[in-house]
Amino acid sequence: MTHQIDPSLNRRKLRLELRRAREHTNLSQREAAERVEWSQSKLIRIETGTVGVSVSDLRALLTLYGVTDPELAEELEQAARGSKGPSWWSGYHDVITPQFAQYLGYEGAADSLHTYHPIVVPGHLQTRAYAEALLTPRDLDESMFSRVVDLRMERQQRMFDDSGRPACAFVLDEAAVRRQVGGKGVLEEQLGFLLDLGSRPEVSVRVLPFEAGAHYSTLGSFVLLGFPDDDDLLYLEHAAGSMTGGEDLSLLARYQECFREITDRALDEPESADLISRVRQDLGVH
CATH class of the missing domain: 3.30.870 (Endonuclease; Chain A)
Incomplete structure (x- = not known):
């Protein structure tokens, strides 16, 4: 028996990659949230994997963090699309x-x-x-x-x-x-x-x-x-x-x-x- 990838696993992938990308730019959570005009709590929820991420929000963060690798961007967009919905x-x-x-x-x-x-x-x-x-x-x-x-x-x-x-x-x-x-x-x-x-x-x-x-x-x-x-x-x-x-x-x-x-x-x-x-x-x- 096989199972589809659970949304929580996609949220975890996004959490790790987005936190890593933010830290690479030396931005704090507060600074990053201000740059994209979000509340800091929204970014924190994304980085703790407690919420899904829309593709448009993901693209805003990737632009802010200077992520230009097309393969990584596509991989994360797929994860974003799969990050919504209930877990098992x-x-x-x-x-x-x-x-x-x-x-x-x-x-x-x-x-x-x-x-x-x-x-x-x-x-x-x-x-x-x-x-x-x-x-x-x-x-x-x-x-x-x-x-x-x-x-x-x-x-x-x-x-x-x-x-x-x-x-x-x-x-x-x-x-x-x-x-x-x-x-x-x-x-x-x-x-x-x-x-x-x-x-x-x-x-x-x-x-x-x-x-x-x-x-x-x-x-x-x-x-x-x-x-x-x-x-x-x-x-x-x-x-x-x-x-x-x-x-x-x-x-x-x-x-x-x-x-x-x-x-x-x-x-x-x-x-x-x-x-x-x-x-x-x-x-x-x-």
């Missing part, structure tokens, strides 16, 4: 926060994803039954419950649809592998799904065993997104969610080092698959 997750606007919507845009553009979860199987890897069991204690109304699960499943499908998705490395704490979310039958299916995904060449699933001890992120999950043309981004998963990139390099570096440390302590892929298989067999479902 817009239909779930009632069940996701603006912060998480912004994160999904970044996730769709990343070429690598590294994540650690100490408590449960992360959303990227959950079966529908596991996701439903995990959400049940939240006491959501029925329609919202179904939509949250549908969002999680569509996100997963897009990530693993074999159309050039990012290289993914997942480290799960042993507690996440053993916790019987939904009971033995649900966990048995979930562990089988982990084994299936972990067998793919672009996906790494590893387990951090109990004997690994404490580390920096013992109490919290996190995601590191990598990009070939931009700063890496850190997403800390908690009730409100939070993202940080180049504006907090020390925190980003701390979690990058944390993931390296966790990876060093984790079982390798074959050992992890063996552990998951043993836990699955011990459930005695079949």
Whole structure:
């Protein structure tokens, strides 16, 4: 299954190229906005990728920044034409926060994803039954419950649809592998799904065993997104969610080092698959 380029990816391309072009001219955002007679907030929204760009607005900026390469100009005009309209997750606007919507845009553009979860199987890897069991204690109304699960499943499908998705490395704490979310039958299916995904060449699933001890992120999950043309981004998963990139390099570096440390302590892929298989067999479902 293939998907059209999401508008958020076109907005991201414009964000990067237009910011780079402005900085090359040594113009501040305020100065650039004044030159084209815009509000500064409009330029900021364009440079953060939160809005699309019309072709006429794009041409005004390219003229201001002295961008004369016809191939680049045509490429950016195509991106501008594709920057309007809703993203795939817009239909779930009632069940996701603006912060998480912004994160999904970044996730769709990343070429690598590294994540650690100490408590449960992360959303990227959950079966529908596991996701439903995990959400049940939240006491959501029925329609919202179904939509949250549908969002999680569509996100997963897009990530693993074999159309050039990012290289993914997942480290799960042993507690996440053993916790019987939904009971033995649900966990048995979930562990089988982990084994299936972990067998793919672009996906790494590893387990951090109990004997690994404490580390920096013992109490919290996190995601590191990598990009070939931009700063890496850190997403800390908690009730409100939070993202940080180049504006907090020390925190980003701390979690990058944390993931390296966790990876060093984790079982390798074959050992992890063996552990998951043993836990699955011990459930005695079949």
